[in-house]
Amino acid sequence: MVVSPSTMAAVRASGAVPNAEFLLSAEGVRKEFPGVVALDDVQFRLKRGSVHALMGENGAGKSTLMKVLAGIYTPDKGEVCLKGVEIQLKSPLDALENGIAMIHQELNLMPFMTVAENIWIRREPKNRFGFVDHGAMRRMTEELLHRLNIGIDPEIEVRELSVANRQMVEIAKAVSYNSDVLIMDEPTSALTEREVAHLFQIIRDLKAQGIGIVYITHKMNELFEIADEFSVFRDGKYIGTHASTDVTRDDIIRMMVGREITQMFPKEEVPIGDVVLSVKGLSDGRFFRDVSFEVRAGEILGVAGLVGSGRSNVAETVFGVTPAKAGTIKLFGKQVDIKSPTVAIQHGLAFLTEDRKDTGCLLVLNILENMQIAVLQDKFVKAGFVQESAIEEACEAMAKQLRVKTPNLYERIENLSGGNQQKALIGRWMLTNPKILILDEPTRGIDVGAKAEIHRLVTEMARRGVAVVMISSEMPEVLGMSDRIMVMHEGRVTGFLNRDEATQIKVMELAAQ
C-alpha cells in the first residue's frame, strides 16, 4: 500500500500512526543519474531513539541516499517506509510535513532575518488582524531554544551568529516541526571541539525523546562517540549495518574502501635542505600579528590551531591574496614583495585553498580547464596562444599520476566527487612545479581512500625537495605528516613542536592556551 505524503501527514497529525519497529526505512532503492548508478539496491533502517551514521567514501552514495530520504530525489526503484508505511516523498516539504527534517552542510538560513523569523518561516503565528505576532513568535522561540539548551537570542539576525550557532538554529528549526527523523550532513565540519561537545549533548537529548537521527560524517571518532549504529556504502552499494560498539576503526575503513589501508600516513624521512621560505614578524593588521616561521626544502611544516586562529589568513597573506601590514617574507634568502598571487606563482609558490567550491574549482569549466589555469601564467603559451596538445598531454599525465577518477578530462569538474576535485586542484599546482606548497585543509570533506592518496602525494612532493606548509584541523593528520608543527592561537604563534615531541595533548595545550 502506497500512501500519499499528504494523507500520511494528516494521519500523523491525528496521532494515529502505527508504532512500527523502524522510524524510517528504505529497501531496494536505486537511483541513476546520466552515466552513473548512484544507488544500487540499497537498504537502510533507522530505529527509534537512535543515531545511525552513514559511512562511505565520497561518491559512495550516502549523500544520494540522504537526499532520497529527505524527499530531494525520487528513487527510480525501491521503497521508502515511514513507520512501516510506504510513502512517496515528492519534495523536501513533503518530507518535512511527515516529520523528516534535514540539516544541510551548507546552512540554509536567511542571514538578514532574525533567529525567530528563520525558525517559524512560513508558519509565523498571526494575531487577529492577520499580521505576524512577533511577541508570540519570540516566546515560542525562547521556549524551543530553552528546551534544547541553546543560549541564543531569538531576536538577533542570523548573519551575526557563528557557524556553530547557525547550526544550532537549524537544529531548533528542524525540531520545531516536531520531526521524528533528523538528517545531519557532516554537522561538525566547521565546529570547534567545545561546540561539537555541545552539539553531541543536544543530539543525546533528542535521542532520549525518541527522535531518530541519520548522521553523515567522515570523522571516525565521532562515529564511536555518538552513533549507535552505522551503515557502510561503497560505489553506490550497501555494504552492511553494524552496531558501533562491535567494530574497530580498521574494520570500518576496510568496509569503506574494500581494501586494507596499511599505512594511514605514509610519512617518509627525507633529507631536509636549506631554508626556502622565511617569514618574519608578519601581520595583516586584522587576523594575525607578528607571525614568524621558516620552512626548509623537503620539510613538511604542519600548522595547527582552532578555527579562527588566523592560520588561513597567514597563508593568504604569504601568497599575496591579502596584503601584509608589517613583516618580511624571504624566499631562498632574498626578501620579496608578494603583491599578488601572480607574483607568488612567479616565485614558485603554490596555494591549495581551504574552500574547494569558493576559491578552488571553476565549477562550470571542465577538468582540463581547471588544471591548466595556473600554469598558463608562464608556460604552455606562445605568442598568446595556448599550446593545446602539449598542455592536454601534461594534464592527462598529471591526472593519471594523481588517479583522478573520471572518464575523461572534458567532464565538468562539478560532476566529480570532492576527493577527485581536490586531486585535480592539487594537479593544477603540481603542474606549476612549485618550490613551496601551501595546503589549507587538504583533506577536508574527503573520503578515507582519497585522503591516503593525497597524503601520499604530499609526501612525494616533500621527497622531491618541495617545502610544504600544511594547515589542518585534523590532529592525526598534523601529527602523522609533519616534520615540525607550528601552533597558532588567536592570531599569534604559540609554539613549535618537533615531530618526535609532538602529541595531541601538547598541540591542544598550545592551541587552546
Added chain:
Amino acid sequence: MTTKTAEAAGPLLKSPRRRRVPPELSIFLVLIGIALVYEILGWIFVGQSFLFNSQRLTIMILQVSVIGIIAVGVTQVIITGGIDLSSGSVVGMTAMIAASFAQASTWPRALYPGLTDLPFFIPIGVGLLIGLAAGYINGQLIARTKIPPFIATLGMMVSARGISKWYTKGQPVSGLTDQFNFIGTGIWPVIVFLVVALIFHIALRYTRYGKFTYAIGANAQAARVSGINIEAHLIKVYAIAGLLAGLAGVVTAARAQTAQAGMGVMYELDAIAATVIGGTSLTGGVGRITGTVIGTIILGVMTSGFTFLRVDAYYQEIVKGGIIVAAVVIDVYRQKKRTKH
C-alpha cells in the same frame, strides 16, 4: 602508457579529442526551425518563399551585422560574469565623432571646415579610439572601484548618449566622403562582422586571453588565487567591448552616410539578446562566439520574417521580448538540469 598502469590509475580513459555535440547545434536547429516556420507561413499567407530570396537574406544579415559586431564584445563581457549596457550609446557617440572627421570639403556645413577630405583611416581610427576609451573607462571603474558592471556601464550609457547630443547640439553630421562611406556599402558590414567574430572566436578558444576570460567568469576568486590579474584582465575585456562598439558606430555612420545623436538606441539590448539566445550564460563562464553569431542571425530572421509576413511592427516588438525571455528561461532550465546531481 600500458593498459595496466591505466587501470591502476582508475578509469581515466583515452580522451576523445572531439567530444559530445557542440552546444551551438541546438541553437542552430532553433534557427533552422524558425526559418522553416516562416517558409511554410510564407507559402500559405504570402504565396512566396522566405528562404529562397537572396536579396531578402542579404538585407537581413546586413541589418543585424552592426548588432553582431557589438554582440561579439558583449559576449566576452558576459562570459566574465559582467554586462555592458553602454554599447548602444557608444555606437551613437562614435558615429557622431567619427563622421565629423569624415566630412567632404564639398559639404557646406562641415563641423571642422579645416579638417575635411581626410583619408578614410583617420575617422575610422578616431571612432575606434573613442570606443576603446569608453570601454577602458568602464573597465577601470569596474576593476578599481568594484562597482557592479551594471551600474558602471549604465553611467557610461547615459553619459555617452549625452556626449553624442552635445557634440553638435543635436544636429546630424552629413556630407561624408565616399572613401569613408565605402565601409558601409554592399556586404562590407557583413564581412566586418564575420571577420571580427572569427578573430574573437579564435581568441576565446585558443589563447590565454580566452582561457582567463572563462576562468574569471566561472569563479573570480579562484581565478585570482590561480594567479590571474583580474583587474587588468577585466579592463582588457571591457576595452575590447568598447572598441567593437566603436567599430559598430563607424559602420553605422558609413551605412547611413550620415550620423545622428540617436543612432544605436537600444542596440545594447539587441546585442545582449543575441548573446543570450546564442547560449551564453548570464552567470558567467559559459558561452561561445559561434553561438552569438547564430543568435544574431536568429534576431535578424525574426525581424525579417515578421516584415515578410507583414506583421505589424508593434506585434514584432512584443513577440521579440517574449523570445528573449524564453531564451533565458531555457538557459536557467539547462543550468538546473546540469546541477541536478
